[in-house]
Amino acid sequence: MKRQDPYQPQPQHKFSFGLWTLGNRGRDPFGDAVRPPISPGQIVEMLAEVGAWGVNLHDNDLVPIEASAAERDRIVRDFKKACAQNGIVVPMATVSLFFHPVFRDGAFTANDPEVRAYAVQKTMRAMDLGAELGAKIFVLWGGREGTETDGCRRADEAVKRLREAVNYLCDYSIQQKYGYRFALEAKPNEPRADIYMSTTGHYLGFIPTLDHPEMVGVNPEVAHEHMAGLNFMHAVAQAWEAGKLFHIDLNDQAPGRYDQDLRFGSANLKSAFWLVKFLEDVGYDGSRHFDAHAYRTEDYEGVKDFARGCMRTYLILKEKAASWNADKEIAAILAELSSAPKTTPAVGKYSKAGAAKLLAHVFDKDAILRKRLPYERLDQLTVDILTGVR
Numbered sequence: 001m002k003r004q005d006p007y008q009p010q011p012q013h014k015f016s017f018g019l020w021t022l023g024n025r026g027r028d029p030f031g032d033a034v035r036p037p038i039s040p041g042q043i044v045e046m047l048a049e050v051g052a053w054g055v056n057l058h059d060n061d062l063v064p065i066e067a068s069a070a071e072r073d074r075i076v077r078d079f080k081k082a083c084a085q086n087g088i089v090v091p092m093a094t095v096s097l098f099f100h101p102v103f104r105d106g107a108f109t110a111n112d113p114e115v116r117a118y119a120v121q122k123t124m125r126a127m128d129l130g131a132e133l134g135a136k137i138f139v140l141w142g143g144r145e146g147t148e149t150d151g152c153r154r155a156d157e158a159v160k161r162l163r164e165a166v167n168y169l170c171d172y173s174i175q176q177k178y179g180y181r182f183a184l185e186a187k188p189n190e191p192r193a194d195i196y197m198s199t200t201g202h203y204l205g206f207i208p209t210l211d212h213p214e215m216v217g218v219n220p221e222v223a224h225e226h227m228a229g230l231n232f233m234h235a236v237a238q239a240w241e242a243g244k245l246f247h248i249d250l251n252d253q254a255p256g257r258y259d260q261d262l263r264f265g266s267a268n269l270k271s272a273f274w275l276v277k278f279l280e281d282v283g284y285d286g287s288r289h290f291d292a293h294a295y296r297t298e299d300y301e302g303v304k305d306f307a308r309g310c311m312r313t314y315l316i317l318k319e320k321a322a323s324w325n326a327d328k329e330i331a332a333i334l335a336e337l338s339s340a341p342k343t344t345p346a347v348g349k350y351s352k353a354g355a356a357k358l359l360a361h362v363f364d365k366d367a368i369l370r371k372r373l374p375y376e377r378l379d380q381l382t383v384d385i386l387t388g389v390r
């Protein structure tokens with residue numbers, strides 16, 4: 001009997017891809033498309049074939065920006081049918097506020113009030129579309145919300161405009177009973193020279209200033225934090241700890257490069273491992289969304305290889321994380337790291353009596369220093385597990 005592939009994706013893994021990811025035609029700033037267009041219905045079929053669970057979309061990935069109401073309804077009807085036939089769900093929707101030239105100076109933060117109003121209207125329509133398809137997460141990525149010259153507006157004015165727009169959209173969701181949770185996606189640059197809200201941490205600071213902070217969280221992306229030279233898992237952990245990890249964009253990226261959108265785990269396997277381990281350890285139960293695309297050298301068979309690779313790598317790393325957690329030597333090191341003499345005063349929450357005790361305690365710094373911190377061994381054990389020799 002053939003053994004079942006342990007890395008075969010299942011619906012409970014919640015792997016999703018954007019229409020724009022499998023549908024990416026390999027265009028870049030220097031060269032034209034290398035793959036022919038493929039319809040949303042065909043992408044959904046492809047997703048089912050490779051074993052994914054969900055498909056996400058921008059409004060205009062599905063409905064052309066100039067479509068009439070009747071065209072829109074027909075397209076949505078056909079797409080819903082394709083999703084149902086292929087057993088694919090739509091967990092997240094988003095809006096393109098970057099592709100059309102009208103957004104050349106941004107959308108919610110643009111200087112032209114007409115552009116700002118149009119951006120809010122376009123987002124409301126994208127929310128209608130997503131709700132019709134069953135999406136409960138709405139991602140806002142401000143790709144054009146930024147500057148080349150900071151002479152164009154005061155940067156705090158941009159924050160105020162962004163707040164006004166997000167507040168408006170939250171109220172729209174409440175009024176329409178859509179039940180959306182918004183996930184704000186940060187990026188430091190590209191396509192603008194500098195984008196406002198450049199990291200997940202910036203958004204975590206912004207969210208508590210909103211009218212409905214409980215409706216708004218973040219959508220951190222591997223590539224975006226790596227472009228800023230940051231540790232992605234740390235950003236994810238802070239979002240998680242704040243109850244704000246509403247969605248996640250998985251891909252890969254070498255720091256200091258252009259926005260690469262590489263297959264998950266293909267550039268920095270070890271960072272990907274710590275990330276997967278974190279998500280699995282804490283029990284994150286949202287989508288594992290891949291916002292990446294195949295190499296420009298691939299055809300559509302290669303696009304499937306790319307999609308399968310993203311999910312396979314995630315599942316391999318999930319298995320490695322389980323091995324890491326079950327490893328006796330690692331467990332012993334971890335236990336040793338946080339041991340301390342019984343006489344150590346607990347800090348905890350401040351009390352007058354506790355503070356007096358703490359102030360009176362004499363710390364033996366030489367004894368503290370004698371304690372070993374075998375991080376070299378710990379990290380090598382991790383490498384052994386990751387490379388399959390342990």
Ligand code: GCO
Pocket residue numbers: 058094095139140141143185187221249259291
């Ligand atoms: C990028 C972004 C986008 C967004 C998408 C969803 O670098 O282009 O990651 O792919 O995730 O627009 O809003």
Ligand code: MN
Pocket residue numbers: 221223224259261291
């Ligand atoms: Mn990106």
Ligand code: MN
Pocket residue numbers: 141185221249291
């Ligand atoms: Mn993204």
